[in-house]
Amino acid sequence: MNQAASSAEYDVVVIGAGPVGENVADRVRAAGLSTAVVEAELVGGECSYWACMPSKALLRPVVARAEARRVPGLEAAVQGPLDADAVLANRDGFTSHWKDDGQVEWLESVGADVYRGQGRLTGEKRVSVTAPDGTVRTLTARHAVAVCTGSRAVVPDLPGVAGANPWTSREATSAKSVPGRLVVVGGGVVGVEMATVWQGLGARVTLLVRGGGLLPKMEPFAGELVAEALTEAGAHIRYGVSATALDRPAPDGPVTVELDDGDRIEADEILFATGRAPRTDDLGLETVGQEPGGWLTVDDSCRVEGSSWLYAVGDVNHRALLTHQGKYQARIAGAAIAARAQGAATLETGRWGAHAATADHAAVPQVVFTDPEAASVGLTLAEAERAGFRVRAVDYDLGSVSGASLYAAGYRGHARMIVDLDRETLLGVTFVGPGVGELIHSATVAVAGEVPLARLWHAVPSYPTISEVWLRLLETFRG
Structure with a gap:
């Protein structure tokens, strides 16, 4: 130095x-x-202390328990609550205790x-x-x-927000204890990941979504499957509503959230996951x-x-x-x-x-580490159509793949590839389901490399793995 x-x-x-x-x-x-x-x-930076590393350290035990509950012979052993103190301590280790x-x-x-x-x-x-x-x-x-x-993180300028000390992504990933009740404002990546974490650790989570679905930048089925799992886990999702004001009379007391439909919600903490600047x-x-x-x-x-x-x-x-x-x-x-x-x-x-x-233009991959995971690369169907491509969306039920049914009983998931019909290459791929985050790099290679589908046909997936979905998608395209 x-x-x-x-x-x-x-x-x-x-x-x-x-x-x-x-x-x-x-x-x-x-x-x-x-x-x-x-x-x-x-x-x-942000990733090491308040984003990627702490959030994934918090998410991993929540998702692992959810997946274990779907494995025959194991489900009865993992019905109890998570050890929240141990989860938070593990998170602290991954952040090097913010040093x-x-x-x-x-x-x-x-x-x-x-x-x-x-x-x-x-x-x-x-x-x-x-x-x-x-x-x-x-x-x-x-x-x-x-x-x-x-x-x-951007916090909207609402009446009462300054005195309410709301959480942003930083507070949500570094909190020292589990709130009893948590309101999450926003249905994007941060919102759904943090709702997954704190619901899994024992909080009663209410998710407020201004639009009509979660994960609006991904294929619609991604948000639908994640919403279904969050609801089954106990979270309450309200669509088409926005927070209009906050009131927290005492610094350590509850916060009241006023909504634009006239309703009011009381919580112990409120997280704004409403964009970045x-x-x-x-x-x-x-x-x-x-x-x-x-x-x-x-x-x-x-x-x-x-x-x-x-x-x-x-x-x-x-x-x-x-x-x-x-x-x-x-x-x-x-x-x-x-x-x-x-x-x-x-x-x-x-x-x-x-x-x-x-x-940055054509092959950006992303994984949302919820239960189930949502992973995508490239363009969605709507984006490809808006860009003027002549495309076809090819869909397949991931639960029908042999490797997926072995991965978990009652596996629920979906796969879609967007085919450029003029070149017969892929413009985008989306997977939703347990464990699909490890599939997305193969899709990224296919999209970034503009690999012809005729050549992808010769990339043989191992059996029985979830990656066999590639064969099923190609078979579906060929008819």
């Missing part, structure tokens, strides 16, 4: 040390470029200098760092500055001709449009707000920065597509 001087010069300065910033730093350091990384909170020593050590091991404090742009290739003790240092980049500051409002973007607080528009190398040196990688560019896509972009951006620093006049994508984040 090199923080003694009041100013320093590097080849690359990275603002934000989450998984995205870490991967940019790793790539440019591997290319021999000196690198500084600036972080205002914990090195490791980032290991992450700092890793960054320093690749040769990056870590600066603690708020990083702000002050002009072309210049970043000021205000440390916790108020000390200000100036970092200058010879080649590039990469903004990797991620996104934050970029962490760009306090970055000095106005000093380099950009709008503070907004998303940054980039090209496929993640370089900000109109700039030769500023990059925006991960959530801040609004291309795909997923950790794995941000890390993918980081690898692309790091390679592009290194190539340009080494004098490449143009960036040839080559056989590996090293300098273009093309997957």
